Amino acid sequence: KAGVTQTPRYLIKTRGQQVTLSCSPISGHRSVSWYQQTPGQGLQFLFEYFSETQRNKGNFPGRFSGRQFSNSRSEMNVSTLELGDSALYLCASKEEVTGNTEAFFGQGTRLTVV
Amino acid sequence: AQSVTQPDIHITVSEGASLELRCNYSYGATPYLFWYVQSPGQGLQLLLKYFSGDTLVQGIKGFEAEFKRSQSSFNLRKPSVHWSDAAEYFCAVGARGYSTLTFGKGTMLLVSP
Numbered sequence: 118k119a120g121v122t123q124t125p126r127y128l129i130k131t132r133g134q135q136v137t138l139s140c141s142p143i144s145g146h147r148s149v150s151w152y153q154q155t156p157g158q159g160l161q162f163l164f165e166y167f168s169e170t171q172r173n174k175g176n177f178p179g180r181f182s183g184r185q186f187s188n189s190r191s192e193m194n195v196s197t198l199e200l201g202d203s204a205l206y207l208c209a210s211k212e213e214v215t216g217n218t219e220a221f222f223g224q225g226t227r228l229t230v231v
Numbered sequence: 232a233q234s235v236t237q238p239d240i241h242i243t244v245s246e247g248a249s250l251e252l253r254c255n256y257s258y259g260a261t262p263y264l265f266w267y268v269q270s271p272g273q274g275l276q277l278l279l280k281y282f283s284g285d286t287l288v289q290g291i292k293g294f295e296a297e298f299k300r301s302q303s304s305f306n307l308r309k310p311s312v313h314w315s316d317a318a319e320y321f322c323a324v325g326a327r328g329y330s331t332l333t334f335g336k337g338t339m340l341l342v343s344p
Contacts, residue, residue, distance in 0.1 A: 121274075150331065160321065160334040173330040207274055209332075219265065220332060222275040 119144065121210050121223035129229045135196040138226045142189050142210030148172075149191040150220065151183060154205040163206075166191055167213075198230045233258040233324050237335035244312050245343050252307040252338050254322030264305040265323040265332065266296055275321065281305065292316070317342045 122141040130136050142149050151163040162175040166185035183193040189210075195202055205227050209220040234257045244250050256262055263282050267275040279290025286298040296307045305322060319339050323332040 123274075148330070152332075159336045162331040162333075165330040167330070175331070209275075219277055219280050221277065222267070224274040227272070 121208055121221055123206075123208050123223035123226050125226060126224065127227045127229075129231060130198050132198055132200060132230055134198050135194060136198060136228060137192050137194045138206055138208075138228070140191045140193075140208030140210075140223060142191070142208075143212075143221055146210035146212050146221075147189055148211040148213060149185055149189065150209045150211075151191070151193050152207045152209065153177075154207060154225070155203075160207070163193065195228075200230050203228060203230045233262070233326070233333045235322050235324050235333055235335035237320075237322055237338050239338045240336070241339045241341065243341040243343055246314050247311050250307075250309045250312045250316070250340070252320050252322075252340070254305045254307065254335060255303050256305060256322070256324045257303065258324055258326070260326070261300075263325040263327065263329060264296075264298060265325070266290065266294070266305075266307050267321045267323060267334075269319045269321065269337075271318075278307070278320075312340075312342055314342045314344070316340060 124139045148167045150165040152160050154160045165173045169185045180196045185191045205225045207225045208223045211218045211220050236255045265280045266278040278294050279288050281288050281298045289295050294309050319337045321337045322335045325332045
């Protein structure tokens with residue numbers, strides 16, 4: 118089985134722009150979560166989608182949004198980029214949000230805001 | 232609220248020596264516990280997990296971890312470290328049926344020749 122695929126791997130954007138990141142989960146996995154990783158704050162949960170519905174949301178401003186499609190692929194969008202949004206954005210997929218399942222992570226998208 | 236503490240930011244171990252990385256968690260019920268490893272510029276790879284049952288769990292790459300409820304700990308161990316184990320290690324906790332994981336700040340493992 119292919120793993121979690123995130124595209125693109127690297128992005129450089131200018132302050133004020135917007136960006137869309139993509140995540141394709143492992144085949145058959147219906148839950149997709151997004152995390153932001155920075156040296157200062159570590160790994161922080163952004164949001165989780167299951168069957169095209171947002172199930173949970175972390176403590177991030179409304180500039181951060183996401184969605185999930187019927188094939189479980191997910192996108193996250195960040196509008197009006199700020200320098201502090203520079204981070205590694207990680208996507209994780211799980212088979213389903215019930216019981217004994219583990220999250221598998223992608224390689225991440227490295228976003229640099231200049 | 233759940234939280235995870237990894238008290239050691241950096242650890243240096245000689246190749247061939249044993250390793251123990253500490254993890255303490257705070258959670259009101261029985262947690263789901265995980266250890267992940269991250270190489271520079273890469274994503275997270277799951278080393279092992281604890282959901283229930285035997286408190287000593289085996290993972291990939293020769294790692295093991297022991298869940299100690301009385302100490303709220305889930306320490307990661309390896310009997311003999313290889314240079315390729317140099318990476319950052321993250322402990323994480325989730326609730327049953329979790330939709331979010333709470334991670335520790337990570338421990339950077341350096342392996343000396």
